[in-house]
Amino acid sequence: TVAVVLFTSDLRLHDHPPLRAALASSDEIVPLFVRDSGIEESGFAAPNRLAFLSDCLRDLDAGLRERGGRLLVRSGDVVGEVGRIVSETGAADVHVAAGVSAYARRREERLREALESGGTRLHVHDGVVTAVAPGAVTPAASDHFAVFTPYFRRWSAQRVRDAFAAPRTVRVPDGPGSEKVPARGAVSGVSEGLAEGGERQARKQLTAWRRHGLAGYEEGHDDLSGDATSRLSPHLHFGTLSPVELIHRARSAGGAGAEAFVRQLCWREFHHQVLAARPAASRQDYRTRHDHWRSGADASKDVEAWRQGRTGYPVVDAAMRQLRHEGWMHNRGRLLTAGFLTKTLYVDWRIGAQHFLDLLVDGDVANNQLNWQWMAGTGTDSRPNRVLNPVVQGKRYDPDGSYVRRWVPELAAVSGAAVHEPWKLRGPAHDRPDYPQPVVELADGLARFRKARGLD
Ligand code: FAD
Numbered sequence: 001t002v003a004v005v006l007f008t009s010d011l012r013l014h015d016h017p018p019l020r021a022a023l024a025s026s027d028e029i030v031p032l033f034v035r036d037s038g039i040e041e042s043g044f045a046a047p048n049r050l051a052f053l054s055d056c057l058r059d060l061d062a063g064l065r066e067r068g069g070r071l072l073v074r075s076g077d078v079v080g081e082v083g084r085i086v087s088e089t090g091a092a093d094v095h096v097a098a099g100v101s102a103y104a105r106r107r108e109e110r111l112r113e114a115l116e117s118g119g120t121r122l123h124v125h126d127g128v129v130t131a132v133a134p135g136a137v138t139p140a141a142s143d144h145f146a147v148f149t150p151y152f153r154r155w156s157a158q159r160v161r162d163a164f165a166a167p168r169t170v171r172v173p174d175g176p177g178s179e180k181v182p183a184r185g186a187v188s189g190v191s192e193g194l195a196e197g198g199e200r201q202a203r204k205q206l207t208a209w210r211r212h213g214l215a216g217y218e219e220g221h222d223d224l225s226g227d228a229t230s231r232l233s234p235h236l237h238f239g240t241l242s243p244v245e246l247i248h249r250a251r252s253a254g255g256a257g258a259e260a261f262v263r264q265l266c267w268r269e270f271h272h273q274v275l276a277a278r279p280a281a282s283r284q285d286y287r288t289r290h291d292h293w294r295s296g297a298d299a300s301k302d303v304e305a306w307r308q309g310r311t312g313y314p315v316v317d318a319a320m321r322q323l324r325h326e327g328w329m330h331n332r333g334r335l336l337t338a339g340f341l342t343k344t345l346y347v348d349w350r351i352g353a354q355h356f357l358d359l360l361v362d363g364d365v366a367n368n369q370l371n372w373q374w375m376a377g378t379g380t381d382s383r384p385n386r387v388l389n390p391v392v393q394g395k396r397y398d399p400d401g402s403y404v405r406r407w408v409p410e411l412a413a414v415s416g417a418a419v420h421e422p423w424k425l426r427g428p429a430h431d432r433p434d435y436p437q438p439v440v441e442l443a444d445g446l447a448r449f450r451k452a453r454g455l456d
Pocket residue numbers: 221229230231232233234236237261264265266267268269271329330331332334335338356360362363364365367368369371372375
């Protein structure tokens with residue numbers, strides 16, 4: 001018998017329940033990835049993610065070849081392509097990871113309809129994209145948790161299945177032809193410092209992280225210049241690492257760093273369960289604050305300064321330039337740049353979220369849109385009107401200014417924390433025509449925000 005394993009957001013061989021189930025119950029399998037025209041034409045497929053995806057697919061193919069198999073890649077409508085492969089190979093079963101996004105769940109329904117009418121069985125596996133399925137734990141009176149802490153408590157109490165090893169051998173049928181996956185160099189518009197994708201790279205990073213990073217995570221995770229987070233987010237987004245395996249590995253290492261890290265992994269699942277219950281929150285306010293966001297030429301000018309990393313607030317600019325250069329940004333940077341756009345500049349969170357999605361290699365609808373809503377105060381934050389001061393934040397999380405100097409060369413000659421307030425510099429160092437003046441005074445931005453939200 002033949003079974004198709006449809007890879008989606010789970011581009012790995014380790015800890016892969018659909019692959020394991022297919023190998024256990026069929027003689028041969030067809031590992032399949034469909035470059036889904038629905039996603040590639042939606043505008044969601046940004047160059048950084050397409051380049052990272054190329055790495056992932058080439059690496060998955062290499063891993064399968066080492067085990068006697070290969071990856072089949074097709075392009076088009078995913079349901080149509082699966083149907084075609086089923087009829088080309090006579091497959092009786094199709095295995096896929098349970099979808100956690102609305103898009104993936106629709107895909108699952110369409111697959112079920114198309115396959116089952118032809119007598120092919122669809123097997124949907126939980127615990128692949130997230131450790132705990134969205135909706136698996138709910139509070140008494142709602143279909144999802146709107147507050148993180150009680151969710152974290154329930155989530156932590158869930159039994160997480162054991163992680164599986166990668167298969168040793170894979171047998172594939174002769175026949176169905178595959179498209180060639182172009183190298184990442186074929187994608188244009190990619191960030192210069194983009195990280196490398198693929199499961200092998202993910203596992204190297206995981207090993208290094210467990211040895212050198214995890215123990216210090218609790219203390220170091222907010223330190224912008226220390227850059228002491230795992231940088232595993234793109235691997236979680238593309239599924240080159242399994243969240244189940246990560247949780248087990250962190251828990252077995254133990255300690256405060258591991259606990260703090262598992263808590264962050266839970267944030268990822270928290271946002272997924274919110275969006276699964278409220279799919280419209282990808283575009284609409286989760287909780288409306290009746291905002292009349294700024295628009296017009298003035299606002300556009302400010303947005304452009306923010307996008308380019310030229311707001312005149314060094315830590316904001318450093319983070320925005322890191323995003324453009326690497327397709328990734330430190331979480332503290334994401335918090336303060338999103339807070340700056342939505343509160344200090346009072347610009348619609350959707351504009352900022354789109355810019356992030358255009359560049360982030362880990363760009364993910366649930367985590368991006370809901371973190372943006374959190375910072376805009378339209379999401380699940382219980383203190384929706386708090387405003388982060390970028391100067392205070394800069395001094396706290398980049399105390400010696402080295403993060404700013406790394407990304408803002410115009411200020412490279414300013415030493416220490418003085419780099420966070422270039423407008424205070426006197427003497428020759430003050431003559432800095434290439435670095436902009438602040439786009440707005442912080443006090444004016446705050447007053448505008450408080451008035452708009454009716455807080456005074
Ligand atoms: P670590 O600190 O090492 O954390 C480990 C993992 O936990 C991360 O890889 C991630 O999967 C998860 N995680 C950590 N913090 C969060 C969080 N606040 N929300 C959800 N998951 C979290 N994360 C994305 O994966 N995709 C996004 O598109 C995204 N957009 C964001 C937009 C804004 C405005 C903000 C404030 C945060 C966003 N995040 C997003 C969350 C977080 O910033 C990144 O997950 C994190 O910076 C990734 O770096 P890391 O892997 O080194 O994280």
